[in-house]
Amino acid sequence: MSTLSIGGAVRQILVDANITNITYKVYRDKAPQDVIFPYITFFDEISNVPNLLGDSTVRTRKRLVQVSLWQVRSSEDVELIDTVVSTLENAALDANKNVFRCRVSSIERLANLTDDIVQHAITLTVIQGA
Amino acid sequence: MTTYQQSLFKELEKANKNLKKVIYSAAASIEKSVQQIVDAGANDVRERISKPGSGKEYTYSYGPHRASSPGEPPSARIGGPLYKSIVSQITQSRKDGDKGRVEGYYGANIYYAPFLEYGWRRKSSVGEPRPFMRPSAEYVRSITPGIVARNWIKNRNAAIKKLSGSSKNSGADQVSYVGKMR
Numbered sequence: 001m002s003t004l005s006i007g008g009a010v011r012q013i014l015v016d017a018n019i020t021n022i023t024y025k026v027y028r029d030k031a032p033q034d035v036i037f038p039y040i041t042f043f044d045e046i047s048n049v050p051n052l053l054g055d056s057t058v059r060t061r062k063r064l065v066q067v068s069l070w071q072v073r074s075s076e077d078v079e080l081i082d083t084v085v086s087t088l089e090n091a092a093l094d095a096n097k098n099v100f101r102c103r104v105s106s107i108e109r110l111a112n113l114t115d116d117i118v119q120h121a122i123t124l125t126v127i128q129g130a
Numbered sequence: 131m132t133t134y135q136q137s138l139f140k141e142l143e144k145a146n147k148n149l150k151k152v153i154y155s156a157a158a159s160i161e162k163s164v165q166q167i168v169d170a171g172a173n174d175v176r177e178r179i180s181k182p183g184s185g186k187e188y189t190y191s192y193g194p195h196r197a198s199s200p201g202e203p204p205s206a207r208i209g210g211p212l213y214k215s216i217v218s219q220i221t222q223s224r225k226d227g228d229k230g231r232v233e234g235y236y237g238a239n240i241y242y243a244p245f246l247e248y249g250w251r252r253k254s255s256v257g258e259p260r261p262f263m264r265p266s267a268e269y270v271r272s273i274t275p276g277i278v279a280r281n282w283i284k285n286r287n288a289a290i291k292k293l294s295g296s297s298k299n300s301g302a303d304q305v306s307y308v309g310k311m312r
Contacts, residue, residue, distance in 0.1 A: 030256055
């Protein structure tokens with residue numbers, strides 16, 4: 001078992017996929033101000049709730065992780081989001097906890113017309129050991 | 131077919147009708163459940179955003195206000211625009227071949243709510259996500275089975291009580307009838 005956190009394991013998967021134009025530009029929480037588009041940020045543990053069994057035992061927890069793909073809107077690569085999603089869907093996360101499932105549960109596209117920036121916010125549902 | 135068999139079929143038919151009544155009355159509880167679920171969701175969101183954050187403190191005309199830090203739900207002023215934008219509603223639709231469905235929604239209908247939820251970036255500034263709807267959706271998911279089951283059982287029991295009250299056959303009649311069948 002790895003020593004990486006769930007967020008760290010998500011980053012590892014994305015960097016290892018060597019996505020065109022993204023490569024290693026995957027940042028936790030916030031990207032540096034001078035970073036060149038496109039890039040990815042991830043925000044770990046938006047929510048972390050127990051999956052209760054009938055006797056209130058907690059064996060697994062459901063954790064939400066947000067992965068955001070940022071691009072320049074006028075030169076948006078529409079296939080990039082598909083690559084990111086296919087990399088994350090059912091990914092085998094090698095983290096410090098047992099990860100039983102990693103699914104993309106939603107994708108939202110938010111466009112900022114004024115500043116010509118587009119964000120794809122991907123919500124990952126990770127089922128992890130308690 | 132003997133008289134006893136005929137009356138048995140009659141009773142079975144009656145039981146079938148009563149069973150349908152019980153099932154349909156319980157199904158009627160769904161609308162009530164959906165309303166309770168979306169109301170619980172909206173209240174949960176209001177509660178989440180009405181807490182002071184741990185970020186910077188600003189002074190406004192209405193007094194000091196402590197903003198949220200990234201990862202926390204946004205800290206909204208009670209009665210402010212974000213707080214007031216939290217709404218819940220249920221809609222009913224009937225499509226062809228559909229017995230009718232109830233859909234419920236809750237959320238914030240102000241334009242900047244998605245930017246708070248997912249984060250934003252401008253040329254000059256970057257804002258990290260302040261998730262408040264997704265954690266609330268997780269909470270609502272966890273309470274939904276309980277609400278549906280409670281209302282279903284309540285309506286089912288009421289329907290059974292109504293039927294047993296209006297039934298012409300008393301318990302004693304049913305016993306004697308079973309006796310005759312032997």
